[in-house]
Amino acid sequence: MHLAYPAVLAALLFSTGLYGVLARRNAILVLMSVELMLNAVNLNLVAFDVWLSKTAQDTLHSGQALTLFTIAIAAAEIGIGLAIVLAVHRNRGTADIDKLRDTAESDDAPEPDDSEPDDSGAARPEPAEKAEATA
Numbered sequence: 001m002h003l004a005y006p007a008v009l010a011a012l013l014f015s016t017g018l019y020g021v022l023a024r025r026n027a028i029l030v031l032m033s034v035e036l037m038l039n040a041v042n043l044n045l046v047a048f049d050v051w052l053s054k055t056a057q058d059t060l061h062s063g064q065a066l067t068l069f070t071i072a073i074a075a076a077e078i079g080i081g082l083a084i085v086l087a088v089h090r091n092r093g094t095a096d097i098d099k100l101r102d103t104a105e106s107d108d109a110p111e112p113d114d115s116e117p118d119d120s121g122a123a124r125p126e127p128a129e130k131a132e133a134t135a
Contacts, residue, residue, distance in 0.1 A: 006047035013040035027085045027095045
Protein backbone atom coordinates (compact mmCIF):
# COMPACT_ATOMS: atom_id res chain seq x y z
CA MET A 1 0.00 0.00 0.00
CA HIS A 2 1.21 3.49 -0.82
CA LEU A 3 2.13 5.89 2.00
CA ALA A 4 -0.20 8.61 0.70
CA TYR A 5 -3.40 6.75 1.60
CA PRO A 6 -2.92 6.54 5.38
CA ALA A 7 -1.34 10.01 5.40
CA VAL A 8 -4.41 11.54 3.71
CA LEU A 9 -6.74 9.62 6.03
CA ALA A 10 -4.77 10.82 9.05
CA ALA A 11 -4.91 14.40 7.78
CA LEU A 12 -8.70 14.12 7.40
CA LEU A 13 -9.05 12.65 10.89
CA PHE A 14 -6.84 15.34 12.40
CA SER A 15 -8.75 18.10 10.58
CA THR A 16 -12.06 16.71 11.80
CA GLY A 17 -10.74 16.57 15.35
CA LEU A 18 -9.37 20.10 15.13
CA TYR A 19 -12.71 21.38 13.89
CA GLY A 20 -14.43 19.58 16.76
CA VAL A 21 -12.12 21.14 19.34
CA LEU A 22 -12.57 24.64 17.94
CA ALA A 23 -16.29 24.56 17.12
CA ARG A 24 -17.95 22.41 19.79
CA ARG A 25 -19.32 23.75 23.03
CA ASN A 26 -19.87 20.48 24.88
CA ALA A 27 -16.85 19.30 26.89
CA ILE A 28 -17.45 15.62 26.09
CA LEU A 29 -17.49 16.33 22.35
CA VAL A 30 -14.24 18.28 22.74
CA LEU A 31 -12.67 15.27 24.47
CA MET A 32 -13.87 13.01 21.64
CA SER A 33 -12.32 15.40 19.12
CA VAL A 34 -8.99 15.28 20.96
CA GLU A 35 -9.18 11.49 20.75
CA LEU A 36 -9.68 11.76 16.97
CA MET A 37 -6.57 13.90 16.74
CA LEU A 38 -4.55 11.41 18.78
CA ASN A 39 -5.75 8.55 16.58
CA ALA A 40 -4.64 10.47 13.50
CA VAL A 41 -1.18 10.77 15.03
CA ASN A 42 -1.20 7.04 15.82
CA LEU A 43 -2.12 6.24 12.22
CA ASN A 44 0.78 8.36 10.97
CA LEU A 45 3.20 6.72 13.40
CA VAL A 46 2.29 3.23 12.26
CA ALA A 47 2.19 4.14 8.55
CA PHE A 48 5.62 5.76 8.62
CA ASP A 49 7.00 2.91 10.71
CA VAL A 50 5.86 0.36 8.12
CA TRP A 51 7.16 2.52 5.27
CA LEU A 52 10.56 3.02 6.90
CA SER A 53 10.89 -0.64 7.85
CA LYS A 54 10.41 -1.60 4.18
CA THR A 55 13.24 0.67 3.07
CA ALA A 56 15.67 -0.17 5.86
CA GLN A 57 16.66 -3.44 7.45
CA ASP A 58 15.64 -1.99 10.80
CA THR A 59 13.13 -4.12 12.69
CA LEU A 60 12.88 -1.94 15.78
CA HIS A 61 9.31 -0.77 15.01
CA SER A 62 9.64 2.34 17.13
CA GLY A 63 6.52 3.88 15.54
CA GLN A 64 4.39 1.04 16.82
CA ALA A 65 5.96 1.30 20.28
CA LEU A 66 5.24 5.04 20.36
CA THR A 67 1.67 4.28 19.30
CA LEU A 68 1.23 2.03 22.34
CA PHE A 69 2.50 4.80 24.62
CA THR A 70 0.14 7.28 22.95
CA ILE A 71 -2.81 4.93 23.44
CA ALA A 72 -1.94 4.54 27.13
CA ILE A 73 -1.66 8.31 27.59
CA ALA A 74 -4.94 8.85 25.73
CA ALA A 75 -6.72 6.33 27.96
CA ALA A 76 -5.47 8.11 31.08
CA GLU A 77 -6.40 11.50 29.61
CA ILE A 78 -9.94 10.44 28.76
CA GLY A 79 -10.44 8.87 32.18
CA ILE A 80 -9.33 11.99 34.04
CA GLY A 81 -11.11 14.28 31.59
CA LEU A 82 -14.43 12.48 31.94
CA ALA A 83 -14.10 12.50 35.73
CA ILE A 84 -13.55 16.28 35.67
CA VAL A 85 -16.44 16.84 33.25
CA LEU A 86 -18.80 14.74 35.38
CA ALA A 87 -17.77 16.58 38.56
CA VAL A 88 -18.29 19.96 36.88
CA HIS A 89 -21.64 18.82 35.46
CA ARG A 90 -22.81 17.75 38.92
CA ASN A 91 -21.76 21.05 40.49
CA ARG A 92 -22.77 23.49 37.76
CA GLY A 93 -25.49 21.54 35.93
CA THR A 94 -23.98 21.96 32.46
CA ALA A 95 -21.08 20.73 30.37
CA ASP A 96 -21.24 23.74 28.02
CA ILE A 97 -17.76 25.25 27.85
CA ASP A 98 -18.93 28.83 27.21
CA LYS A 99 -21.31 28.80 30.17
CA LEU A 100 -18.60 27.38 32.42
CA ARG A 101 -16.19 30.09 31.29
CA ASP A 102 -18.81 32.79 31.94
CA THR A 103 -19.57 31.49 35.44
CA ALA A 104 -15.86 31.25 36.23
CA GLU A 105 -15.37 34.87 35.17
CA SER A 106 -18.38 36.02 37.18
CA ASP A 107 -17.14 34.09 40.24
CA ASP A 108 -13.88 36.06 40.11
CA ALA A 109 -15.68 39.41 40.06
CA PRO A 110 -15.87 41.17 43.43
CA GLU A 111 -19.27 40.89 45.05
CA PRO A 112 -20.90 44.01 46.46
CA ASP A 113 -21.15 44.23 50.23
CA ASP A 114 -24.68 43.22 51.30
CA SER A 115 -24.59 45.30 54.48
CA GLU A 116 -24.34 48.62 52.65
CA PRO A 117 -27.65 50.24 51.75
CA ASP A 118 -28.52 50.62 48.08
CA ASP A 119 -29.95 53.75 46.40
CA SER A 120 -33.29 53.50 48.22
CA GLY A 121 -31.58 53.60 51.61
CA ALA A 122 -32.78 50.13 52.69
CA ALA A 123 -30.40 47.26 53.19
CA ARG A 124 -30.65 44.36 50.79
CA PRO A 125 -32.37 41.26 52.17
CA GLU A 126 -30.33 38.14 52.75
CA PRO A 127 -30.85 35.18 50.37
CA ALA A 128 -32.55 33.20 53.19
CA GLU A 129 -35.01 36.09 53.68
CA LYS A 130 -35.74 36.09 49.92
CA ALA A 131 -36.44 32.35 49.98
CA GLU A 132 -38.82 32.76 52.96
CA ALA A 133 -40.61 35.64 51.31
CA THR A 134 -41.27 33.62 48.16
CA ALA A 135 -42.35 30.47 50.02
